[in-house]
Amino acid sequence: MNIPDSVDLLVIGGGVNGCGIARDAVGRGLSVMLVERGDIAEATSSSSSKLIHGGIRYLETYEFRLVREALAEREVLLGIAPHIIWPMRFVLPHRPEMRPRWMIRAGLFLYDNLARRKSLPASEALNLDALPQGEPLKQPQFSRGFAYSDCWVEDSRLVLLNARDAADRGATILPRTAFESAKRGTDAWVVTLRGQDGSARSVTARAIANAAGPWVTVTQGATGTALKGRVRLVRGSHIVVPALYQGNQAYILQNDDRRVVFVIPYEERYSLIGTTDVPHDPGMGPPRCTPEEAAYLCEAVSRQFRNPVTPDQIAWTYSGVRPLHDDGSDNPSAVTRDYTISMDTQGAPLLTVLGGKITTYRRLAEDAANQIGRALGRSGTSWTGRAALPGGDFGGLSRAAFTESMARAHPWLDRPLLNRLIRTHGSLLERVIDGATSIEGMGGDLGGGITARELEWMRAHEWVEAPDDVLWRRTKRGLHMTPAEREAFAQRFGALATAA
Secondary structure (H helix, E strand, O other), rough: OOOOOOOOOOHHHHHOOHHHHHHHHOOOOEEEEEEEEOOOOHHHHHHOOEOOOHHHHHHHHOOHHHHHHHHHHHHHHHHHOOOOOOOEEEEEEEEOOOOOOHHHHHHHHHHHOOOOOOOOOEEEEHHHOOOHHOOOOOOOOOOOOEEEEEEOOOOHHHHHHHHHHHOOOOOOOEOOOOEEEEOOOOOOOOEEEEEEEOOOEEEEEEEEEEEEEEHHHHHHOOOEEEEEEEEEEEEEEEEEEEEEOOOOOOOEEOOOOOOOEEEEEEOOOOEEEEEOOEEHHHHHHOOOOOHHHHHHHHHHHHHOOOOOOHHHOEEEEEEEEEEEEEOOOOOOOOOOOEEEEEEOOOOOOOOEEEOOOOHHHHHHHHHHHHHHHHHHOOOOOOOOOOOOOOOOOOOOOOHHHHHHHHHHHOOOOOHHHHHHHHEEEEEHHHHHHHHHHOOHHOEEEEEOEHHHHHHHHHHHHHHHHHHHHHHHHHHHHHHOOOOHHHHHHHHHHHHHHHHO
16 A cells, blocks of 8 residues: 555544544545554444434433434435445333323424434334234333334444545545654644554644544644543443344333333344443443443343343343543433534644534534635535445445345345345445355355455455454454354454465
């Protein structure tokens, strides 16, 4: 890779906000470099509840602007990434002791109408004792409820595809490259980067965007400037258990502490349950789901589901740290999920991002690119809401119709594998297959349905360097494999890397 010595913009952080900023800025004609000390989407952005949603619970804290923006973004993101984002219907069992029906009806009316809704059905009241959606629930305790629409997202792939599109448009994307320090001049920054092998590199950047998420304070210190505002680190943990019910609907459960817990169909065979809101101390090391958090989630579901959920059922857990903009709230669940962007132009420009949520990343990036462009005298125009992310152009077909067309073109692909490949690569599927007419022609199954040819594609186009990059971020196939199968995949991965 030809790495430039000088760029207009250096973006720090390979999460959804950093990759979104890099994509938007390079599309406006700026030269861009993005650095991430780990893998793309290695931390918070691959550890979300995997929802593109307005955040119905934010209505109770009167965050109408945030909800309106998020609801509008649902439609935009559905349009530009239909392979990794799709509609999902949520069932809300009614608990009279928590919130009266009129309040929920009013909230859902606002949710339906705060922003224009083009493709998602409106909310409705449900008689749960007469519908399949009521079967998993305790009856007759939960006989009434509501349904509304939001969207599911393959979160780590959303981040990856923003990075991929940025690179395709000319940005330099450098995973496993740490931002070490920067010296500020009047017109530019002199930045020191350090590679995974310990080698140092100096780069000149006219502007810096600090989108380091949970590490934003540390990174800001390395620029020699003070952070405007405070960051509050809140851990969100999730558990994955064997599927608790049949059907594609998700559930949003009102818990006794007035928080909500989601139960979401996951990876065909599982249910995803989350999330917690627990203060996180950086001194604790990487976030982990504690036994107390796992028990909390199990109990929240068991109170309302007919069959109890117990910790021994857990197949996998994951945790992420949300870097929230500290608004002084005593309750971690009440801390705003809105974002703030500050621009320091006392010398070469420095833009800093605090907070945010995955649903509004594109708007955040658009705002950041506008401010950076103005500071550099090259504003450009907004464009990301109209341009499909890689794999998201189905040529005017719906995802279902595109899937059927691929099934006819490649009858040798069994339907579960075809569906998974389309959810991963979308309209890039033909390029991944590259003329193969059988699984053997794809180099055989390396484990979990990952073929040698797909792995080759990921190495060439998705910055894959380690087995976990494939099994837990580019895909979630690790969840479908035993420890022995994951170890065998790692050995094959290493052998292929050596051969290459």
